[in-house]
Amino acid sequence: MGLARNRRPPREAVHPSPGARLLSLPYLSSHLAVALLALVVIVIVAGGIGSVYIPPLDMLKIVADKAPLLSLEHTWPESWDTIIWQIRFPRVILAVLVGGALAISGATYQGLFRNPIADPYLIGVASGAGLGATLLLVTELPIYSHGLSLLPIAAFAGGLLAVSIAYSIARQSGGLPLTTLILAGVAISSLASAAISLLIIRSDPDVRPVLAWLLGGFGGTQWRDVQIVLPYLVPGVVIMIAYSRILNLFQVDEDEARQLGVNVERTKLILIGAASLTTAAAVSVSGLIGFVGLIAPHAVRLIWRHDHRVLLPLSMMVGAGFLVLSDLVARTIVSPSELPVGVVTAFCGGPFFLYLLRRRGRVTL
Amino acid sequence: MKRTYRRISPSFPAGIFLALALTLVIALACGGEADTPTPVLSPTAVPTLVPSPITAPAPTTAPVPTTAPAPTATSVPTAAPSPTATPSPYPLTIMGSNGKAVTFTGPPERIVAIDSAAVEVLFAIGEGSRVVGTHDFVTFPPETAQVQRVGSAFALNLEQIAILEPDLIFIFFESPVADLETLGVPVLYSDPPADLGEVADNIRLWGEIIGEVEKADGLALEFEASIAEIQERLSQISEGPRVYHDEAPGLWTTGSGSLADQVYSFLKAENVFRDMEGYAQISAEELVARDPQVIISVHVEGPEIFRGNPAFSGISAVVNGRLIAIDGSLLGVPGPRVVLGIQEIAKALYPDLFE
Numbered sequence: 001m002g003l004a005r006n007r008r009p010p011r012e013a014v015h016p017s018p019g020a021r022l023l024s025l026p027y028l029s030s031h032l033a034v035a036l037l038a039l040v041v042i043v044i045v046a047g048g049i050g051s052v053y054i055p056p057l058d059m060l061k062i063v064a065d066k067a068p069l070l071s072l073e074h075t076w077p078e079s080w081d082t083i084i085w086q087i088r089f090p091r092v093i094l095a096v097l098v099g100g101a102l103a104i105s106g107a108t109y110q111g112l113f114r115n116p117i118a119d120p121y122l123i124g125v126a127s128g129a130g131l132g133a134t135l136l137l138v139t140e141l142p143i144y145s146h147g148l149s150l151l152p153i154a155a156f157a158g159g160l161l162a163v164s165i166a167y168s169i170a171r172q173s174g175g176l177p178l179t180t181l182i183l184a185g186v187a188i189s190s191l192a193s194a195a196i197s198l199l200i201i202r203s204d205p206d207v208r209p210v211l212a213w214l215l216g217g218f219g220g221t222q223w224r225d226v227q228i229v230l231p232y233l234v235p236g237v238v239i240m241i242a243y244s245r246i247l248n249l250f251q252v253d254e255d256e257a258r259q260l261g262v263n264v265e266r267t268k269l270i271l272i273g274a275a276s277l278t279t280a281a282a283v284s285v286s287g288l289i290g291f292v293g294l295i296a297p298h299a300v301r302l303i304w305r306h307d308h309r310v311l312l313p314l315s316m317m318v319g320a321g322f323l324v325l326s327d328l329v330a331r332t333i334v335s336p337s338e339l340p341v342g343v344v345t346a347f348c349g350g351p352f353f354l355y356l357l358r359r360r361g362r363v364t365l
Numbered sequence: 366m367k368r369t370y371r372r373i374s375p376s377f378p379a380g381i382f383l384a385l386a387l388t389l390v391i392a393l394a395c396g397g398e399a400d401t402p403t404p405v406l407s408p409t410a411v412p413t414l415v416p417s418p419i420t421a422p423a424p425t426t427a428p429v430p431t432t433a434p435a436p437t438a439t440s441v442p443t444a445a446p447s448p449t450a451t452p453s454p455y456p457l458t459i460m461g462s463n464g465k466a467v468t469f470t471g472p473p474e475r476i477v478a479i480d481s482a483a484v485e486v487l488f489a490i491g492e493g494s495r496v497v498g499t500h501d502f503v504t505f506p507p508e509t510a511q512v513q514r515v516g517s518a519f520a521l522n523l524e525q526i527a528i529l530e531p532d533l534i535f536i537f538f539e540s541p542v543a544d545l546e547t548l549g550v551p552v553l554y555s556d557p558p559a560d561l562g563e564v565a566d567n568i569r570l571w572g573e574i575i576g577e578v579e580k581a582d583g584l585a586l587e588f589e590a591s592i593a594e595i596q597e598r599l600s601q602i603s604e605g606p607r608v609y610h611d612e613a614p615g616l617w618t619t620g621s622g623s624l625a626d627q628v629y630s631f632l633k634a635e636n637v638f639r640d641m642e643g644y645a646q647i648s649a650e651e652l653v654a655r656d657p658q659v660i661i662s663v664h665v666e667g668p669e670i671f672r673g674n675p676a677f678s679g680i681s682a683v684v685n686g687r688l689i690a691i692d693g694s695l696l697g698v699p700g701p702r703v704v705l706g707i708q709e710i711a712k713a714l715y716p717d718l719f720e
Contacts, residue, residue, distance in 0.1 A: 079679055212615050220616060222676060337648070
């Protein structure tokens with residue numbers, strides 16, 4: 001895969017000197033600051049809009065009321081409080097986390113595999129998670145235990161299991177040839193997809209829960225879901241960002257990275273592990289949401305730059321903002337009903353990405 | 366209307382996603398016309414035709430309150446030469462919902478009934494032995510465990526049907542009719558009953574087909590009497606509670622056009638998502654804003670889900686502990702057991718009136 005050779009990362013990213021690192025710092029932080037600010041605005045706007053109309057002023061009051069030291073007169077119905085704090089914000093925050101997680105995992109996979117069509121689901125996470133969820137739904141096992149859905153746990157386990165199988169098969173052939181890993185992942189995905197189809201066809205046809213899950217969505221999100229994924233997302237994201245400079249080295253050549261003293265095999269294991277864990281955690285609470293992990297990093301590459309130290313955090317912000325907005329559309333466009341957010345990400349993301357491609361020409365890593 | 370989906374293409378992960386997304390979009394696009402035959406073989410298949418709300422009528426003669434017009438399939442009296450004293454109903458011509466007539470020269474003895482409601486009716490009038498084949502998801506009555514299965518909506522096993530040598534194939538959705546007709550056996554397609562009145566009509570229709578008019582009429586009268594009794598008790602109620610119908614986890618509900626919705630109107634309750642059509646996934650905030658007084662779940666986890674979510678803690682139904690789970694199959698099949706479902710819901714809505 002010689003795609004990377006067309007465009008190398010900036011020299012200072014590969015061979016950083018103290019001066020270069022200082023130089024890149026303001027650049028990095030100014031972009032991140034703008035992206036972060038935009039994300040905060042998106043979050044607040046998305047929190048203010050929903051199928052139930054709450055006037056913006058009241059919405060701001062409800063938010064301000066939660067701030068410490070501030071106590072406002074409750075001039076709004078109690079149910080608005082619930083709607084803002086227990087329904088909209090958990091949902092918006094979860095969309096931030098899932099969008100960010102999918103985008104950064106996608107960027108990592110693309111960098112690691114040096115493959116522009118790599119996405120967070122590349123090596124079997126999605127279909128493995130789907131199989132886990134489907135198995136739980138078609139068996140007699142309870143889906144809920146004490147009001148807590150067991151679906152995320154089954155999906156999480158299925159996703160990680162699929163990746164581990166692909167990984168250990170690729171390992172058998174000595175080292176970790178990434179092409180072998182991708183092929184093993186594709187084979188396992190096909191197998192798992194076939195099993196999902198079989199289970200759905202052979203079981204009682206009330207498959208709406210599993211279909212809704214497979215299509216992805218944030219309906220019924222609670223703060224608990226945020227609590228569930230956070231412990232998995234944070235370490236994964238921290239590891240990926242910590243390795244972003246080494247990812248730059250990978251763009252040039254694995255051998256060169258090796259000569260520079262990078263333990264290539266261990267790095268691959270750590271990055272695959274971090275990206276898969278992050279993806280599986282995101283998928284387990286949101287279902288399969290396509291396009292975010294593919295287009296967010298490419299949008300950043302097309303508009304800004306290729307240095308993974310900037311690319312990874314920026315992708316995360318872009319992915320998060322994109323998913324929050326997509327979910328906003330999903331939950332308001334056919335109000336009081338809802339659409340699966342995956343439908344929206346594909347419908348909005350596809351054309352936007354095509355537009356970017358047309359405007360910016362060739363895609364490089 | 367419940368949608369079931371075709372096979373997911375076994376390809377790479379994005380494939381699953383795209384296939385599903387497409388299916389859903391298509392399903393949504395044609396979701397409006399509820400009477401489009403969406404092939405669902407299921408004990409929870411609720412017919413969704415034009416909503417004909419059951420309105421309290423003149424209490425004098427008709428025991429069943431319904432504004433429903435004709436039954437779904439109509440019998441056309443054919444000139445029956447009857448030399449004997451008790452006229453034989455045969456030959457008998459029944460018009461299917463697709464306009465195709467099926468003529469019976471005698472009562473069908475070997476029926477492949479691809480319809481949960483038909484199977485329930487036949488067993489209920491003691492003629493279950495005529496059912497030689499049915500679809501994969503029939504579960505009631507328990508005796509049906511012995512009946513040969515012939516596949517599901519997507520995959521009807523024509524060879525299996527042929528080898529059963531049926532003299533009638535009955536089906537409640539249209540898409541496989543042409544395939545079935547290649548077997549050279551009469552195929553009667555009839556839309557499922559769309560409202561409570563048609564449930565009784567459907568029972569009588571089966572009585573005519575198998576020449577057991579009296580038995581069927583008895584069952585239909587019993588059904589109508591139970592409905593009338595419930596209505597009688599409701600006479601003192603002018604306005605019932607606001608109800609959220611919890612169809613499946615993930616905030617799936619049924620709007621107008623569904624049997625469940627008609628049951629709520631009949632029970633003078635207000636389905637808070639009446640403005641939706643067919644099956645729909647609704648937003649949590651909308652549920653909070655509409656504040657139902659009772660939540661009826663047709664799946665066992667329902668009450669716990671609503672109790673366990675802090676977002677719903679302010680809903681009247683949760684505050685007052687009026688979260689009730691009922692057996693979903695009762696309302697799912699438009700057969701004689703519907704009345705049991707109605708009784709359960711009536712108890713849940715008016716605990717003082719029904720015990």
